[in-house]
Amino acid sequence: MIKEYDVIVVGGGPAGGQSARNLSKKGYKVLLVEKFQSFEENNFSSAGMTLAPMTEFNLPDSVVGSYWENLGIQCTKELYTWKGKENKGVVLDFGRLRQFLADDSKKHGADVLMGHKYIKKEYKENSVITHFQDITTKENLAYKAKIVIDATGPLRKVMYDDRKEEPELVVATGIEYLIKVKKEVYDVYKDTLFFFLGYKWAQNGYSWIFAMEENILKVGSGKLYIHEETKEVRSMKQLTEKVIYEYLKLNKDDYELLDVHGGTLRYSTSIKDTFYKDKIVAIGDAISTVNPLGGEGIRYAMQSADLAAEYIDKYLKNGKENFEGYRKEWRSKNLLSWQLCELAARRVYTKYSDTQIEDRMRAYHKVSDIDVIIASLFDFKFSKIYKRVGLLYYYLLSNRIKNIFKKKTKKQLRKKKIKQRK
Numbered sequence: 472m473i474k475e476y477d478v479i480v481v482g483g484g485p486a487g488g489q490s491a492r493n494l495s496k497k498g499y500k501v502l503l504v505e506k507f508q509s510f511e512e513n514n515f516s517s518a519g520m521t522l523a524p525m526t527e528f529n530l531p532d533s534v535v536g537s538y539w540e541n542l543g544i545q546c547t548k549e550l551y552t553w554k555g556k557e558n559k560g561v562v563l564d565f566g567r568l569r570q571f572l573a574d575d576s577k578k579h580g581a582d583v584l585m586g587h588k589y590i591k592k593e594y595k596e597n598s599v600i601t602h603f604q605d606i607t608t609k610e611n612l613a614y615k616a617k618i619v620i621d622a623t624g625p626l627r628k629v630m631y632d633d634r635k636e637e638p639e640l641v642v643a644t645g646i647e648y649l650i651k652v653k654k655e656v657y658d659v660y661k662d663t664l665f666f667f668l669g670y671k672w673a674q675n676g677y678s679w680i681f682a683m684e685e686n687i688l689k690v691g692s693g694k695l696y697i698h699e700e701t702k703e704v705r706s707m708k709q710l711t712e713k714v715i716y717e718y719l720k721l722n723k724d725d726y727e728l729l730d731v732h733g734g735t736l737r738y739s740t741s742i743k744d745t746f747y748k749d750k751i752v753a754i755g756d757a758i759s760t761v762n763p764l765g766g767e768g769i770r771y772a773m774q775s776a777d778l779a780a781e782y783i784d785k786y787l788k789n790g791k792e793n794f795e796g797y798r799k800e801w802r803s804k805n806l807l808s809w810q811l812c813e814l815a816a817r818r819v820y821t822k823y824s825d826t827q828i829e830d831r832m833r834a835y836h837k838v839s840d841i842d843v844i845i846a847s848l849f850d851f852k853f854s855k856i857y858k859r860v861g862l863l864y865y866y867l868l869s870n871r872i873k874n875i876f877k878k879k880t881k882k883q884l885r886k887k888k889i890k891q892r893k
């Protein structure tokens with residue numbers, strides 16, 4: 472006899488974990504399946520974000536690696552910093568976050584199966600039979616569910632049997648070193664979410680230094696848009712090590728390398744993914760919830776899990792497959808912001824020269840305090856910063872026009888004087 476569940480969630484990332492947590496809390500019989508044996512094994516995400524997700528998803532302090540209050544952006548020439556007087560965000564411990572979500576799901580009655588990989592699905596009598604393989608023994612297992620959630624992130628393993636069915640996807644990729652440094656090095660970065668933009672320290676994306684607890688830093692580099700390179704191509708490993716050796720000025724003996732991890736994101740421009748098909752609901756990066764400008768994805772993966780849970784709840788109660796509402800609701804809430812971010816990402820990461828990046832950063836730095844910059848980078852409220860930059864340019868332009876007039880009148884006066892003298 473095949474064991475039966477209301478919902479099988481495939482993938483124990485932030486989307487899958489939140490979804491299992493949510494649906495088990497509602498009283499459904501849930502199975503959460505993750506292919507890795509432990510969440511420490513694929514600890515790939517830098518997991519930086521604002522404070523908002525902590526309350527939005529009722530997350531405990533135990534998942535926090537560190538808090539940050541300042542933002543820093545190092546361009547090729549200058550460093551721009553925005554100082555905060557209190558905590559503005561967190562860097563989560565990604566392993567602990569996913570462990571917490573799985574544990575909380577268990578607490579509410581869900582089963583959690585680690586070290587099992589999704590293989591295939593088939594349909595029988597209004598149910599989905601889902602097949603998994605134990606990654607160590609290679610033994611195959613099958614479970615039955617009324618509905619299956621594809622939370623396998625960029626792989627989208629459950630939704631598409633054939634890769635050709637996937638929408639066109641843009642690939643972004645990143646690598647991160649977890650390093651233990653001396654206290655005096657750690658103290659410089661411990662309160663700051665620190666990014667690098669521009670060709671010197673990054674390429675077609677950005678690099679970063681995020682602090683974790685106990686003298687541990689996350690140093691990484693990501694390419695957000697991979698396109699035809701015009702300049703010399705440097706690997707993300709090279710860029711990350713450049714930051715460590717040349718920016719942090721560390722020698723090999725000055726730090727301990729604790730872990731190297733990384734990951735790939737696959738994003739559909741304008742969110743053209745399939746959200747629901749034949750009792751499969753996709754959430755998280757499987758429907759391109761990661762933000763295309765900053766690569767922030769945890770918050771949105773979890774938000775999509777919450778929204779999908781509302782529709783799954785209705786389906787399990789009344790048996791009506793109304794998932795078009797889920798797709799429409801998600802897109803109407805996020806599509807415009809995501810498209811603006813796509814546009815900004817293409818410009819910043821692939822088109823702008825270093826000078827253009829530096830000019831823009833200087834202007835943003837002049838007109839915005841930390842809350843305004845956070846509102847645009849994390850909440851996509853671009854109008855605030857653009858209004859201020861617009862006013863700055865208006866002020867500069869009107870001063871320039873005034874100066875031209877002043878020069879003109881001076882010239883005219885001089886001409887007049889010369890005429891009078893004649």
Ligand SMILES: Cc1cc2nc3c(=O)[nH]c(=O)nc-3n(C[C@H](O)[C@H](O)[C@H](O)COP(=O)(O)OP(=O)(O)OC[C@H]3O[C@@H](n4cnc5c(N)ncnc54)[C@H](O)[C@@H]3O)c2cc1C
Binds near residue numbers: 507
């Ligand atoms: C280098 C890097 C840095 C990042 N930094 C940040 C950041 O600072 N802040 C932020 O908010 N976001 C960041 N992100 C993005 C964020 O991590 C993702 O958007 C988020 O993890 C998406 O969650 P998800 O649950 O949809 O997918 P994932 O986290 O990818 O989870 C999918 C899960 O499914 C499992 N799985 C896959 N295939 C199978 C299978 N066949 N069977 C069973 N299980 C399977 C995987 O092992 C994985 O655990 C970063 C991403 C990368 C790559």
